[in-house]
Amino acid sequence: AQSVTQLDSQVPVFEEAPVELRCNYSSSVSVYLFWYVQYPNQGLQLLLKYLSGSTLVKGINGFEAEFNKSQTSFHLRKPSVHISDTAEYFCAVSVILTGGGNKLTFGTGTQLKVEL
Amino acid sequence: GAVVSQHPSRVICKSGTSVKIECRSLDFQATTMFWYRQFPKQSLMLMATSNEGSKATYEQGVEKDKFLINHASLTLSTLTVTSAHPEDSSFYICSASRGLAGGIKYNEQFFGPGTRLTVL
Numbered sequence: 001a002q003s004v005t006q007l008d009s010q011v012p013v014f015e016e017a018p019v020e021l022r023c024n025y026s027s028s029v030s031v032y033l034f035w036y037v038q039y040p041n042q043g044l045q046l047l048l049k050y051l052s053g054s055t056l057v058k059g060i061n062g063f064e065a066e067f068n069k070s071q072t073s074f075h076l077r078k079p080s081v082h083i084s085d086t087a088e089y090f091c092a093v094s095v096i097l098t099g100g101g102n103k104l105t106f107g108t109g110t111q112l113k114v115e116l
Numbered sequence: 117g118a119v120v121s122q123h124p125s126r127v128i129c130k131s132g133t134s135v136k137i138e139c140r141s142l143d144f145q146a147t148t149m150f151w152y153r154q155f156p157k158q159s160l161m162l163m164a165t166s167n168e169g170s171k172a173t174y175e176q177g178v179e180k181d182k183f184l185i186n187h188a189s190l191t192l193s194t195l196t197v198t199s200a201h202p203e204d205s206s207f208y209i210c211s212a213s214r215g216l217a218g219g220i221k222y223n224e225q226f227f228g229p230g231t232r233l234t235v236l
Contacts (some may be wrong), residue, residue: 036227043227043230044227090159104225109157111157
């Protein structure tokens with residue numbers, strides 16, 4: 001079975017400062033990795049994903065993440081945050097199901113709070 | 117493209133009643149739909165996976181007789197919470213994915229905006 005760990009439940013940061021949200025995973029098979037953002041009372045929006053290829057993945061809103069297989073990590077970074085980045089961020093892994101399709105397993109989420 | 121809607125966005129019901137939540141893929145055919153439940157300030161927990169025209173596959177611990185899922189068409193799945201109780205109050209989110217084709221192994225899920233269920 002696969003699992004995702006987001007050690008930081010909350011990350012406060014000042015506007016225009018850099019931020020890193022940590023994500024570690026465990027799986028006995030190859031996985032696909034994702035970061036989603038959720039604004040209050042809304043569904044999830046995909047920020048970026050790693051399927052294969054380059055380990056540095058760039059997403060929307062200036063976010064990027066780096067897949068590190070040896071450390072089983074997929075940390076999310078942004079060099080300069082904005083107030084509008086305040087939201088809940090979820091890391092997720094996906095494994096291929098027997099018979100096709102994928103199943104997502106989510107971490108517990110990190111609340112990013114950007115302050116003036 | 118790849119828009120998923122949910123209806124209603126919010127619903128309040130009395131204990132013992134049943135509530136139906138709809139999940140629609142607006143601009144694509146969704147071979148598979150997923151239903152998640154999210155408690156306040158917690159992560160999403162997968163409840164069940166449904167493929168069009170077949171019975172849903174429920175995750176361990178999810179009562180299939182309480183959470184009825186129907187995926188009657190390639191654009192619509194419904195979740196019915198039967199005999200709802202206050203502990204069923206939660207945020208329910210659906211997602212939808214297209215069919216796999218061309219040897220592609222990954223099938224992106226597109227998420228709906230969620231439905232807030234409050235059972236009094």
